[in-house]
Amino acid sequence: MRIFISLIAVLFMASATNAGTLEDVKARGVLNCIVNTGLPGFSYTDKAGRWKGFDADMCRSVAAAVIGDGEKVKFIPATGKTRFTLLNSKEGDVIFRNTTWTFVRDVDVKLAFLPTTYYDGQGFIIRKSKGVKSAKELDGATICIQTGTTTELNLADYFRANKISYKPVPIESNEEARKNYLADRCDTYTTDASGLAATRATFDKPGDHLILPEIISKEPLGPVVRHGDDQWADIVRWTVYALITAEEQGITAANADKMGAKSNDPNVKRLLGTEGNLGGMLGLDKDWAKRAIKAQGNYAEIFERNVGPKTPIGLARGLNANYKNGGLLYAPPFR
Amino acid sequence: MAGVADQRSATRVRGEPSILLRLWRNKDTRSVILQILTMALLFAFLAYIINNAMLNLAVLGKTFSFDFLGFPASYDINQRLIEYTSQSTHFRAMLVGILNTALVAFFGIITATIVGFLFGIIRLSNNWIASHIVYCIIEFTRNVPVLLHILLIHGIIVHVLPSPRQAHTLADSIFLSNRGLTIPDPIFGEGFSYTVIAFFVAVGIIVTFYRWARKARDERGKIYPVFWISAGILFGLPFLVFLLSGSPLGWEVPTLGRFNLKGGITMIPEFLALWLALSLYTSAFIAEIVRAGILAISKGQWEASQAVGLQRNRILQLVIIPQALRVIIPPLTSQYLNLTKNSSLAIAIGYMDIVATIGGISMMQTGKEMESMILVLSIYLCFSLVISAFMNWYNQRIKLVER
Numbered sequence: 026m027r028i029f030i031s032l033i034a035v036l037f038m039a040s041a042t043n044a045g046t047l048e049d050v051k052a053r054g055v056l057n058c059i060v061n062t063g064l065p066g067f068s069y070t071d072k073a074g075r076w077k078g079f080d081a082d083m084c085r086s087v088a089a090a091v092i093g094d095g096e097k098v099k100f101i102p103a104t105g106k107t108r109f110t111l112l113n114s115k116e117g118d119v120i121f122r123n124t125t126w127t128f129v130r131d132v133d134v135k136l137a138f139l140p141t142t143y144y145d146g147q148g149f150i151i152r153k154s155k156g157v158k159s160a161k162e163l164d165g166a167t168i169c170i171q172t173g174t175t176t177e178l179n180l181a182d183y184f185r186a187n188k189i190s191y192k193p194v195p196i197e198s199n200e201e202a203r204k205n206y207l208a209d210r211c212d213t214y215t216t217d218a219s220g221l222a223a224t225r226a227t228f229d230k231p232g233d234h235l236i237l238p239e240i241i242s243k244e245p246l247g248p249v250v251r252h253g254d255d256q257w258a259d260i261v262r263w264t265v266y267a268l269i270t271a272e273e274q275g276i277t278a279a280n281a282d283k284m285g286a287k288s289n290d291p292n293v294k295r296l297l298g299t300e301g302n303l304g305g306m307l308g309l310d311k312d313w314a315k316r317a318i319k320a321q322g323n324y325a326e327i328f329e330r331n332v333g334p335k336t337p338i339g340l341a342r343g344l345n346a347n348y349k350n351g352g353l354l355y356a357p358p359f360r
Numbered sequence: 361m362a363g364v365a366d367q368r369s370a371t372r373v374r375g376e377p378s379i380l381l382r383l384w385r386n387k388d389t390r391s392v393i394l395q396i397l398t399m400a401l402l403f404a405f406l407a408y409i410i411n412n413a414m415l416n417l418a419v420l421g422k423t424f425s426f427d428f429l430g431f432p433a434s435y436d437i438n439q440r441l442i443e444y445t446s447q448s449t450h451f452r453a454m455l456v457g458i459l460n461t462a463l464v465a466f467f468g469i470i471t472a473t474i475v476g477f478l479f480g481i482i483r484l485s486n487n488w489i490a491s492h493i494v495y496c497i498i499e500f501t502r503n504v505p506v507l508l509h510i511l512l513i514h515g516i517i518v519h520v521l522p523s524p525r526q527a528h529t530l531a532d533s534i535f536l537s538n539r540g541l542t543i544p545d546p547i548f549g550e551g552f553s554y555t556v557i558a559f560f561v562a563v564g565i566i567v568t569f570y571r572w573a574r575k576a577r578d579e580r581g582k583i584y585p586v587f588w589i590s591a592g593i594l595f596g597l598p599f600l601v602f603l604l605s606g607s608p609l610g611w612e613v614p615t616l617g618r619f620n621l622k623g624g625i626t627m628i629p630e631f632l633a634l635w636l637a638l639s640l641y642t643s644a645f646i647a648e649i650v651r652a653g654i655l656a657i658s659k660g661q662w663e664a665s666q667a668v669g670l671q672r673n674r675i676l677q678l679v680i681i682p683q684a685l686r687v688i689i690p691p692l693t694s695q696y697l698n699l700t701k702n703s704s705l706a707i708a709i710g711y712m713d714i715v716a717t718i719g720g721i722s723m724m725q726t727g728k729e730m731e732s733m734i735l736v737l738s739i740y741l742c743f744s745l746v747i748s749a750f751m752n753w754y755n756q757r758i759k760l761v762e763r
Contacts, residue, residue, distance in 0.1 A: 106724050113420055113729075134727030135421045155619070166619040167539060172710065173724035178434045181446035192620065193436045194630075195710040195721070209523045210538055210629065212619045252421050 046118055046250070046257035047091065047308050055097050058084035059117035062102040064199045066223040066332040066340075067123060076100045079331040080121040082321040083142060083248065083265070087119065090264045090313040095320030104197050106173035109134060112251060119261055120249040123217060125175040130249075137254075139262045140269075141247040142324075144344035144353050146240035147176050148218040150225060153235050155212060160239035164189035169202045169211035171195075176216050179242040199224060213237075217244050219332065219340055226337040260307050266356035267314040270296055271323035273347055273356070278322040281315050296359045303359060314359075324354065417730065428726040429454070435721050437712045439628055450722045457717030458739060464634050464713070465700040465743070471639035472699060473692075476646025483651050494647070502644035507705050509641050514633035514709045524621050533613045535621055540628040542614045542621045549608030558601035565597070566590045630711035634703065642699045646692060653688035654680060685758050693751035697744050704740070714739050 050056055060068035060080050068078040076084075081100065089095035101117050108124065111117045123145075124130075126138040149168075151157050160183070170177050172195035184191050194211045196202040203224050206214040214221070218240060225231045248265065250258050271277070274293050276284050285297035294300035297318075298311030307313065321327050325347075332340045346352025383389040417424060429451040436446050441459040444452055482494045501509070518538050522528065527537035535542040573584045602609070614624030657680050665675040706713040707720065714736055723732035 106720060109724070109727065110729055129725070130727070163619075165617050165622065172716070172721055177721065178725065181434055181436045184436075185446060191436070193438050195438075195712065195716065197707075197710070205518060208519045208538065210518045253419070 044254045044256070046254050047260060049115075050091055050118055054092060055099050056084065056088040056092060056119070057099050057101055057117045058087070059101045059103045059108050059111050059120040059122055060084065061122045062104055062198045062200065064123065064220055064223055065227050066336065066338040067219070068100070068102075068121070077331070079143070079327060080123065082327045082331065083121045083268075084119070085320050086268060086317040086327075087261055087264050089320035090267075090309060090317040091260060093316060095316075104173065105171050106197070109136060109249075112136070112249065115251075118250070118257070123220065123246045124249050126245045126247060127175060135252040137250045137252050137258045139248045139250065139258060140265045140356075141245040141353075142265055143219060143246040145217040145219050145244040145246050147179050147215060147242040147244060148221050148240050149213045149215045149237040150206070150221045150234050151213040151237060152209075153233055157213075157235075157237070160237045160241065161187055161189070163191060163213060165191070166212040167192040167194060167210070169194045169196055169205050169214040171199060171202055171216055172197060174216075175242070175244065180215055183241045203227070217246065219246075219338075222340055223332065223338045226339070256308055260309065263307065263359075264314070264317050266359075267296060267317050268324040268327065269347070269354050269356040270359060271314075271318045272325040272354075273349065276318055276323060277326060278319050281318045285315055292359065413730065422727070424730060425728075426731055428722075428728050428731070431726070433722060434725065437717065439631060439712055450718065450726065453722055454714070454718040454735065454739075457712060457714040460711065460717075461700075461703055461706075461713040461739075461743070464631060464638065464703050464706070464711070467635050468638040468642065468699050468703065469696050471635070472642035472646055472695070475639060475643035476695075477650050479643060479647035480650025480654070483647060484654060498644045498647050501640055502648075506637060506641040506702050507708060509637035510633055510705055510709060513637050514629060517629040517633055524616065524619070527621070533611070535614055535624075537621070538629065539620055540626045541632060542624045542626045544611035544613045545624050547610040547612055549610060551605040551608040552602075554605045555598050555602040555608075558598040559594075562593050562597040565593055569593070628711075630706070630709045633709055634706050634711050638699050638702055641702070642695050645695050645698075649688055649691045649695065650684075653684035656687045657683050682758065686755075686760060689751060689755045689758065693748060693755075696747050696751065700743050700747060701740060 058081075060076065060078075063069045064078070066078055068076060068080040071077050076098075081098075084098045084100065085095035088098045101111060103111050103117075103120075103122060108120050108122050109130075112120055121142075123143070124138075126141065130136050131138050149160050149163070157163065163184075168180065168191050170180055170193055177193075177195070180191070180193070194205060196205060199216070199220060202214055202216070205211055207228070214224070216224075218236065221236050225234055225236070228234060248261050250261055270292075271281075274284075274290070274296070276293065276297070281297065284293055285299045288294060288297075291300060295303060297315045298304055298313070302311055304311045304313040322330070328342065328345065329335065332338045334341060342350070342352060344353050346354065348355040377385070383393065414424065430449050432447050433450045433453040434446050435453070437444055437453065437456050439460055440456045441463065442452075442456060444456050479494050479498060482490050483498070485491050517540075521536060521538040524535070524537045524539050527535040527542075529535050533544050569589065570586060573586050576582045576584065612623045614621040614626075616622070661679055661683065662675060665679045670678070703713060704715045707715050710716065719732050719736035723729055726732075
């Protein structure tokens, strides 16, 4: 139904250019952030009703950079299907919802994709009792998928390429998919491997379930904003880069103030606003990056706290390590 | 005197209302003015929202075009009545969705009508227990939102029924599991066409017989058991031909594959849940409509019929039901429309209807929200208009003929 509301908004809202998101957010004093309806480790609500997770923390970092307070975030939960409509109808300012960057979405659906925050790939989870060791053995299986996602298309391609058949069960949210999978409505559930690990962590007996070795797609997940507001895109883009650079430079939530004051490294000083005025160029103030880092920590801190090896989800850094450690995270220089 | 006349005409000129005011005060012209104004406002409003939508789409950098319907859909659909693969176009995906909606609406309407009429009649029966049990069922069903019925039935199928390996089975050919109801698939052999021809011949015979029996009744007062004879011909003749042509019909019995039952026809849980929930929900309303229709016929009609010596079932058949139908059909039409539109709740359980195909995945993958929603709305409009047209035709046929 939200789609209808958003469409009506497109019909009636005073037509204006897409620019000016920064002014809107500042005037509102709250960042409207579109997140997953519920995916453990990435965006979910805890028992106290507080939004938590990797994506939710990223939202807070952006809010801290722009508004000055990482708690000034209104979380807008969206399914795979509603997220872009919510963004385009201006109900949200930015999407942090495991959104895969693809050609069609970037070019034809007119979205602006920002740096990837999580490099992922699509996998399958299945009960060990089914005796399946490889995705190629899934001929004739019933498969739960989240509808409106890239996984739906990858799945069709993969089975067609391998000339095997399957029965899709399209499902709106990760939570519903989890229930259907546990009830054995489907033999296997497919989504991004990170999502599978996160979902498996919530099972009563995670050990009874196997994530198959095949990763059938590239899923670069990252934030998305509307086409046509370059200033706002720059702000979100460089906030993500600030978190990545902070890890690279050893700046954490705890030592950001001290590093800013005492470090002799010009790179650190520029990032933390004690030298030059990079923030001013973005339309923010000097301390924007420092606030973003202090809000939820640098990239590594956010990763470790939400999905890292010490959490029940237990994801290794892998591709998501800094380039210095053999990963793909590489931020352009702050100068 | 001339002075007085001048004064009068002067007064008239001064107090003469302007032409607009005169038009406004005239009842006929006023209504024309109001209609013109209303239309102008309506068009201005439409022009405003269409213009605004176009501007907003332009700001988003989007074009308004239906070209995407010709591109490959790239996704699979689990229930398809026509050939469809992930390489088919979005247009074909839309057709699959339309057929899936039509399928569930068609079966839903038939089941809801049968169950609704049964419930309505039992509700009026003199059997206290029967009528009160049905009363409870009706009150429960129609006072719980239909979405909850759908989720409840789907939940029961998925969570309570066993997995395919432990499926409940009837004679090892019909299987009920949490993957749905699987029945054998008929394989029509050579010569089955004779049976089909025999069926149509039987229908022709029945029509002729019906006319003849009616004439016999009107002219000679002789009453034949038309229903039983018709049923006998309808089933007997094709069956006889079927046997004579050497029973050219095989069954592909489902067998257990690695994951699922293979072969046969499977009604997926989503279809079953939607079909049962929609029929049950709508049947509760139909039952009340039927009850109201029968109660609307005055007692005098019963008494008069009894007075001429008609039996109870003849009274119902010849006097009460034809009159009750006139009360029943118009509200029944709106129940059929409701059922069809409620089928869009399929999205909640992932049944691939219009909303889930063109208004869901296709819309999402192509980003054509405006175009897809316009298509979905027009399709539902067409569905409703077709049902209304049919019911209006039927209503016209059965309405009281005034001479």
